Amino acid sequence: MNAVPAHMRHGDDMGPCDGNALYDDDTDENEIEDLSEEFEYKVRAKTLGTQSEVKLELEFATETISHETIVNEIIANFVLDEVKALELLKIQQDDDGELEEKFEIEIENKNGYSEVEVELRFILDSTDRTAILDAIVARSQLDEGLVKIGLENEIGDDEDDDDDEDNDDEDD
Numbered sequence: 585m586n587a588v589p590a591h592m593r594h595g596d597d598m599g600p601c602d603g604n605a606l607y608d609d610d611t612d613e614n615e616i617e618d619l620s621e622e623f624e625y626k627v628r629a630k631t632l633g634t635q636s637e638v639k640l641e642l643e644f645a646t647e648t649i650s651h652e653t654i655v656n657e658i659i660a661n662f663v664l665d666e667v668k669a670l671e672l673l674k675i676q677q678d679d680d681g682e683l684e685e686k687f688e689i690e691i692e693n694k695n696g697y698s699e700v701e702v703e704l705r706f707i708l709d710s711t712d713r714t715a716i717l718d719a720i721v722a723r724s725q726l727d728e729g730l731v732k733i734g735l736e737n738e739i740g741d742d743e744d745d746d747d748d749e750d751n752d753d754e755d756d
Contacts, residue, residue, distance in 0.1 A: 622699070627664070627672040627720060630683070631711040636675075637683040638716060640664075640724060642702045649693045655731045658689070658702055664724040669717050683707045689734035702734070 622645035630637045646657050664672070686705040691698050704726075708719050 623661075625661075625664075625672060627669060627674070629673065629675045629708075629716050630678045630681075631675065632678045632681060632683055634709065634711060635683055636708045636711050636716055638706055638708055638720060638723070640702075640704045640720065643700070645697055645699050647697050649696065649698050651691075651735055654691065654698060654700060655728060655735065658700065658731050659726050659728065662702060662704075662724055662726050664721055666717060666721050669720040669724070673713075673717065673720065675713065675716070687730070687734055689731070689738045691735075691738060 622643070624643045626639070626641040628639045628641075630639070640662070642658075642662055644657070644661055646654060648654065648657075684705055685707055686703060688701075688703045690701040704723065706719070706723055708716060710716065710719075
């Protein structure tokens, strides 16, 4: 069962939600209720030889489009302790392929809320389960600088996509 962070629950005093005040009349009430249920964290390790590629993937919805608030929510939601990491970790062995490192943030704004996806992949020089768990706990502690770099890359990618679309129009 996926845990919903306290600040994303509806109807309690800990969250920013105060009914439908943040939404215009076009927003579907069911869409708002489903926000608190949109929280998923996956932790995977793929071993290849004496190394592991560890992948932490977080998807959640938040009731804001403010990048500053989203940065804080990513930092708060991404952190894992050893118990949660152990619960989520799935390890698989790979006989061939490549290992890659990656840090990516994707944000989609919709009707006053945002859907956020964060993916962190890193390579570890071990296939030992304990070493993998220790690395997951340590690397899930994101700092504001790293998250802001990920957001800048996301914004840059969006602008590049817009430029590509504009250039496509010129060819017609």
